[in-house]
Amino acid sequence: MIPTREEMEQAFKMRHGKELQEKFSSAVVAVCGLGGLGSHIAEALARAGIGKLILIDFDYVDVSNLHRQQYKATQVGKSKTEAMEENLKEIAPYLNTEVHNVKITRDNAKELLEEADIICEAFDDAESKAMLTDVVLCSMREKYLVAASGMAGMGSANDIRTRKITERFYLCGDETSEVKEQHSLVASRVMVCAAHQAHAVLRILAGK
Amino acid sequence: MVKINGKLLEAEGKTLTEYLEGAGYQIPRVAVEKNGEIVPKAEYSHTVLKNGDSVEVVSFVGGG
Numbered sequence: 093m094i095p096t097r098e099e100m101e102q103a104f105k106m107r108h109g110k111e112l113q114e115k116f117s118s119a120v121v122a123v124c125g126l127g128g129l130g131s132h133i134a135e136a137l138a139r140a141g142i143g144k145l146i147l148i149d150f151d152y153v154d155v156s157n158l159h160r161q162q163y164k165a166t167q168v169g170k171s172k173t174e175a176m177e178e179n180l181k182e183i184a185p186y187l188n189t190e191v192h193n194v195k196i197t198r199d200n201a202k203e204l205l206e207e208a209d210i211i212c213e214a215f216d217d218a219e220s221k222a223m224l225t226d227v228v229l230c231s232m233r234e235k236y237l238v239a240a241s242g243m244a245g246m247g248s249a250n251d252i253r254t255r256k257i258t259e260r261f262y263l264c265g266d267e268t269s270e271v272k273e274q275h276s277l278v279a280s281r282v283m284v285c286a287a288h289q290a291h292a293v294l295r296i297l298a299g300k
Numbered sequence: 301m302v303k304i305n306g307k308l309l310e311a312e313g314k315t316l317t318e319y320l321e322g323a324g325y326q327i328p329r330v331a332v333e334k335n336g337e338i339v340p341k342a343e344y345s346h347t348v349l350k351n352g353d354s355v356e357v358v359s360f361v362g363g364g
Binding site (some may be wrong): 125127128129130212215216217218219221222223225226229230231239240241242243244257258259260263267268269270271277282 | 328329330331333336337338340341356358359360361362363364
């Protein structure tokens, strides 16, 4: 038996306080890319009781993703948006989700992200990261962007940090550790970076 | 002088494109903040750095 909507809302308010929870539950957050970063960002935000998540990815769950992404072995072959929505609904059954199984481009970004208050950049490709930063911060100036750069390898988890670059642009990561051969991503360090991003979102909503 | 990533440099008079290329940045991978605002990528080639500007270049690396 899953808890009722009222039971879950009550539990959120007990844990976060009524005022903070109202800020979380009225927020719309977009997660762009549902890989190592995005899948864990989405989970943390769903657990926090964010009102609506817009989940965007064009890819399918592959066996090579399971070492660091939130998916299960039983979900290999499913689209990441479908698998993510399934997993989030098990955690937060009353979460409002909107999924788009597409690649985000300079041309479609504005339409896809229109409703979002805060946008999480969770791509793996450096040029795509820079493209989304340009589109969001230059043509959707009322929105916040929480991006990530540098979380590969076995460096210290303590090197991952959150920096506020402008009033509406936050950057998480160590800003140097790039994915290369023999320098891949491990779940723990990617999750630290994803947690930084999710936490930056919650702090923005809390007005911190 | 122009403050770029915390260092004072003699970059006034250069366009952002000229500075970034000269400093070895890969332009498709960067975001540039100037005096508190992100500079649109389409404006790099005609954004001229001025004395007293404060610039931060964020260079994205792959992985996510």
